Amino acid sequence: MSHDLRDAEAHEPAVSHDLRGQPPHRQLVDLLLIQLSNYRWSWRGMVVTGVCAPLMSTVGLGLVVKQSAQANLLYVLTGSIVLSLMFQNQNNVAGNFAFMKAVGTLDFFATLPIYRHIVIVATVLAFFVLSIPSLLVTVIFGSFFLDVPLHVSPLAVVVVPLCVMPMAGIGALIGVLARTQAEAGSTSLLVSIALLFAGPVILPPDTLPDWLLAVSRVSPSSYAASAIRQVGFGPVTGQLWVDVGVLATLTLVVLWTVGRKIQWHER
Template sequence: MSPNRNAPSVYAQLVDLLLIQLSNYRWAWRGTVVTGVVAPVMMLLAIGLPAKQYGTGGLAYVLVGSVVMSLMFQNQNQVAHNFAFMKAMGTLDYFATLPIHRAIVVVGTVSAFFLLSLPALGVTLLLGALFLGVPLAVDPVALLVVPLCALPLAGVGALIGLLAPGPQDVGPIALVTTMAMLFVGPVILPPDTLPDWLMAVSHVSPTNYAASAIQQVLVGPVTGRLWVDVGVLAALTAVVLWVVGRKVPWHAR
């Protein structure tokens, strides 16, 4: 079949793939509860109590870190498992026989799992703010920033799923990647508690910019640093999703 023959519009392709991937809630909701809410809240409880000595500023890092952790588990890790499953089961080869572009498969999958992560993200944020006593100051630009923080993380997850030897290898690789990215830089802990070498390494991690941006738009105050974070996250998103698109097997065409 020619890829251009009777091909639906890009919008129709995206909506169809989005709806297909949203059906993953049937198996993903259990993981959403456990890893999207329970794990971040447990981390918040474990780190939040000792961090009270740092005052509201230190507690804000713990709250933001739990939100970033929820984003990672629900976007990076779930997307990794989904791409590994689609690769192993031949779903990607099936999609390649349809009049759709592989970039739509990537964008539709990433977007669907971000939507599925929103309930867990909201619960984690509200419970964390209540427990830690951190006042929220949600800026309207959060509607742009939060999805932008999720996109490069989901892209990393897609790469893990595509490059892993098999579905059984995705879990350990994704978990190690998540833990490494959480503790590289001031994601959970304030920068003055971290060694200089770790702060230097943090400049290559998307979680560093995601944590900074989320803290500004959810806790405040918004500063000029936000637009640096947004620019870096947008660039990382473009690069990672482009690499994912190149790595998606598209043999049937």
């Protein structure tokens, strides 16, 4: 099978008729499997893309600050982890929604008795599953290269997916609003870069101006980086619950907005 045929097949909306009349949790599982199966040929390229940028960031910035305080190295590593999550989730979700809108997949889903928000959540979860290998590589390599010890809290199982959701939701919103796939890709990349530097994500707070620290209070990447630092490298403090609350609120707001913006022509 040629690569062109594989790529075309990978993007076919492999929708099962079993979705009809199912309860919401069964719809979520089926839609998650559908989205994963649609990328069965291209997931390797996505993993490589999601690994390269964070590793280059870790090596480049790590060499610059390796002789400085340990706290600065921790910011480099957590920033690279957030970058991995954004490249593998926000950017890919944006491209996927732009594609589904362009080829009519969203219109097709709307003809089925399924909830639009389940389509959104299933898509976000699918790309999160695909991002796990690159996330683990970034964490393990970064910890070894920068000599930053891991102290993983059991809370990471809940916190890391919660860090993904608002950024992936932003990607879905970009994909829904963009006029073309190319526009969605360039806009999402620009937003990723802005979020990466909008606060103490990859750089420590004492190196940033006051106005940028103020901006970070409305940036999901700042709260995600703070939460990841605590559950991945310790210690867990009361700030984690603030981070979790903000991320959960942003997730609900963004996903609700995406649901409102999708043209869902039910039949």
